[in-house]
Amino acid sequence: xxxxxxxxxxxxxxxxxxxxxxxxxxxxxxxxxxxxxxxxxxxxxxxxxxxxxxxxxxxxxxxxxxxxxxxxxxxxxxxxxxxxxxxxxxxxxxxxxxxxxxxxxxxxxxxxxxxxxxxxxxxxxxxxxxxxxxxxxxxxxxxxxxxxxxxxxxxxxxxxxxxxxxxxxxxxxxxxxxxxxxxxxxxxxxxxxxxxxxxxxxxx
Amino acid sequence: xxxxxxxxxxxxxxxxxxxxxxxxxxxxxxxxxxxxxxxxxxxxxxxxxxxxxxxxxxxxxxxxxxxxxxxxxxxxxxxxxxxxxxxxxxxxxxxxxxxxxxxxxxxxxxxxxxxxxxxxxxxxxxxxxxxxxxxxxxxxxxxxxxxxxxxxxxxxxxxxxxxxxxxxxxxxxxxxxxxxxxxxxxxxxxxxxxxxxxxxxxxx
Numbered sequence: 112x113x114x115x116x117x118x119x120x121x122x123x124x125x126x127x128x129x130x131x132x133x134x135x136x137x138x139x140x141x142x143x144x145x146x147x148x149x150x151x152x153x154x155x156x157x158x159x160x161x162x163x164x165x166x167x168x169x170x171x172x173x174x175x176x177x178x179x180x181x182x183x184x185x186x187x188x189x190x191x192x193x194x195x196x197x198x199x200x201x202x203x204x205x206x207x208x209x210x211x212x213x214x215x216x217x218x219x220x221x222x223x224x225x226x227x228x229x230x231x232x233x234x235x236x237x238x239x240x241x242x243x244x245x246x247x248x249x250x251x252x253x254x255x256x257x258x259x260x261x262x263x264x265x266x267x268x269x270x271x272x273x274x275x276x277x278x279x280x281x282x283x284x285x286x287x288x289x290x291x292x293x294x295x296x297x298x299x300x301x302x303x304x305x306x307x308x309x310x311x312x313x314x315x
Numbered sequence: 316x317x318x319x320x321x322x323x324x325x326x327x328x329x330x331x332x333x334x335x336x337x338x339x340x341x342x343x344x345x346x347x348x349x350x351x352x353x354x355x356x357x358x359x360x361x362x363x364x365x366x367x368x369x370x371x372x373x374x375x376x377x378x379x380x381x382x383x384x385x386x387x388x389x390x391x392x393x394x395x396x397x398x399x400x401x402x403x404x405x406x407x408x409x410x411x412x413x414x415x416x417x418x419x420x421x422x423x424x425x426x427x428x429x430x431x432x433x434x435x436x437x438x439x440x441x442x443x444x445x446x447x448x449x450x451x452x453x454x455x456x457x458x459x460x461x462x463x464x465x466x467x468x469x470x471x472x473x474x475x476x477x478x479x480x481x482x483x484x485x486x487x488x489x490x491x492x493x494x495x496x497x498x499x500x501x502x503x504x505x506x507x508x509x510x511x512x513x514x515x516x517x518x519x
Contacts (some may be wrong), residue, residue: 183407
């Protein structure tokens with residue numbers, strides 16, 4: 112298997128953190144997204160959406176989408192400990208929070224970044240700063256809800272670290288580029304973020 | 316278990332179609348979203364995001380998010396045939412297409428509806444018609460890519476019907492409200508949509 116990687120972008124990082132947590136190493140093919148390498152045939156022929164990361168199996172079949180890649184790597188290379196949950200309820204809880212974090216928080220942070228940051232003007236057409244600004248309060252509303260949820264839990268899905276925590280870490284780190292400050296009073300979110308950032312995998 | 320249902324809205328419908336495909340029946344608690352029933356304590360106390368559907372287990376625990384609910388119902392009530400895939404590669408493929416359809420198509424259709432339709436002005440604040448319009452070509456670009464993918468497949472993830480097809484059906488039906496017409500020349504998408512709409516489960 113080999114992984115076409117996208118460097119610092121959030122979705123490639125999700126998979127690298129997942130691999131670090133599981134102790135998985137793969138052949139890595141670096142792709143320079145700054146030079147639009149993901150729009151060249153090397154990637155476009157493998158993923159019509161021209162996004163990274165992309166996993167290619169030894170038989171040539173391709174898997175895209177970060178969560179699908181993580182699920183496949185876990186199942187085929189390193190099932191335990193599962194980062195998707197160890198029983199039906201835990202799996203539902205992990206999926207619930209991974210989706211909440213992705214659809215309601217990561218998406219809002221990404222929209223604020225892509226529609227406001229000058230460097231994104233050529234990537235996001237039309238770039239609509241008003242839409243970017245509208246997403247900042249959405250992200251903050253979510254963080255306030257999340258802070259109440261985290262008051263009695265070490266991790267977002269409960270007692271065990273999961274892929275939902277990785278989604279949260281990547282999205283929280285992404286707030287800097289989007290110029291969204293996590294309010295000081297959200298002490299549970301800040302504690303959670305600090306704990307995740309201190310893990311060895313966060314360097315990936 | 317009981318399911319707090321949201322009527323005609325797309326996410327509640329996803330779960331009802333899934334249940335119909337699996338032959339699962341549950342106690343249903345209807346919630347009138349038109350009367351903002353999902354913002355009342357009955358739902359808000361169970362889901363801080365105040366969205367539907369919501370599954371409540373007999374022990375009082377709650378699962379939200381349509382895909383998390385479907386995964387839990389499949390695993391606990393009706394494992395076979397799996398609508399999430401029968402082996403590691405199939406599960407990755409289903410997740411890949413469910414995500415592609417949700418993040419790149421359903422999201423674009425929903426944005427076009429919520430930011431343009433007059434009935435959504437009080438739901439989507441600020442309502443930004445320019446952002447709604449910007450999503451129509453995104454949805455159409457995705458459908459063109461999807462049409463090429465479907466040329467040699469009965470279902471979006473391959474030979475077997477899956478939850479990704481349900482996401483596709485619900486999103487395609489949603490295009491009417493968003494006033495996005497599926498181009499005549501996308502014959503594979505139109506065939507796929509017609510086949511899914513003809514299934515008994517589509518009435519759910």
